[in-house]
Amino acid sequence: MKLSAPIYQLKRRAKLLARNENVPLHTALDRVARDEGFARWGLLSARVATAATASEMLSRLSDGDMLLMGARPGHGKTLLGLQLLLDAIRDGRRGVFFTLEYTEQETHARIRSLEGGSSGLGTALEIVTSDEICAEYIMRYLADASPGTVAVIDYLQILDQRRNKPELSEQITSLQNFARKTGNILAFVSQIDRGYDPEVKPLPDMQDIRLPNTVDVGLFSKACFLHDGKAQFLAIA
Known part of the structure; x- marks a missing residue:
C-alpha cells in the first residue's frame, strides 16, 4: 500500500476541501480516500494502522x-x-x-x-x-x-x-x-x-x-x- 502523501497531509487536504466546498469533513475525508483507492476514509486509516503496527x-x-x-x-x-x-x-x-x-x-x-x-x-x-x-x-x-x-x-x-x-x-x-x-x-x-x-x-x-x-x-x-x-x-x- 502506497499513498500519494502521508496520512496527516491527506487529512489536511480533506479539511481544505471541506472548507472550500462547504461540505462536512467526513464527506471530504471519504472523497480523499477514494482518490487513494479506498471506498471510504475508515478503510484507508485502518490499512495505515495495520501496516504500521503489524x-x-x-x-x-x-x-x-x-x-x-x-x-x-x-x-x-x-x-x-x-x-x-x-x-x-x-x-x-x-x-x-x-x-x-x-x-x-x-x-x-x-x-x-x-x-x-x-x-x-x-x-x-x-x-x-x-x-x-x-x-x-x-x-x-x-x-x-x-x-x-x-x-x-x-x-x-x-x-x-x-x-x-x-x-x-x-x-x-x-x-x-x-x-x-x-x-x-x-x-x-x-x-x-x-x-x-x-x-x-x-x-x-x-x-x-x-x-x-x-x-x-x-x-x-x-x-x-x-x-x-x-x-x-x-x-x-
Whole structure:
C-alpha cells in the first residue's frame, strides 16, 4: 500500500476541501480516500494502522502471550490479526484464524487485499469457521501445535454466544492456562464500547473493551488498540 502523501497531509487536504466546498469533513475525508483507492476514509486509516503496527508486532510477542486487539468497527482490528498471521507464516510458524464472524471466502478476500491480490502466504493460513468455536474447540484443534504457533480468535465477545458454551471468563481463563502450557500465542479481536469518544482520548484502552459478560482483563499479557490510522501496543503483564 502506497499513498500519494502521508496520512496527516491527506487529512489536511480533506479539511481544505471541506472548507472550500462547504461540505462536512467526513464527506471530504471519504472523497480523499477514494482518490487513494479506498471506498471510504475508515478503510484507508485502518490499512495505515495495520501496516504500521503489524510489521513490528510479531517480534514483540513471546510464546504463551495472550494478545488483545481492540478497535471500533472499520478501524483495522481484523486486518491487523490477519497480517499478524501472515507475518507468523513468513517467519516459518503455524498460523490459524478462528472466526465466528467471516466465511472462508470472505477471509481469503481480506487476505488478498493485504497481499495485493496474490495468493502467497495466505495459502498456508489455516482458516477455521466452525460454529462450535469456543475455548475447548480451540484447545483441541491446537493440541499438537508447536510453541510459537500464532492463533487469532475473531472475536472475543461472541465466544460464549451459544448458551451451551461456558461463560466467557471461564473460557479466557482456560485459554490463558493453555497458552502458558503450550507456548502458543493467542490473539483476540475485540470490540470497543460504543461509549468510547475519540475527542476525549485519541485511542481506546483496556477500560473501553466492550464486555457484556465480565472478564478479568488481567488475563491478557499484551494489547494493541487502533483508531483512525493510529495504533498503540501495550505490555499488560
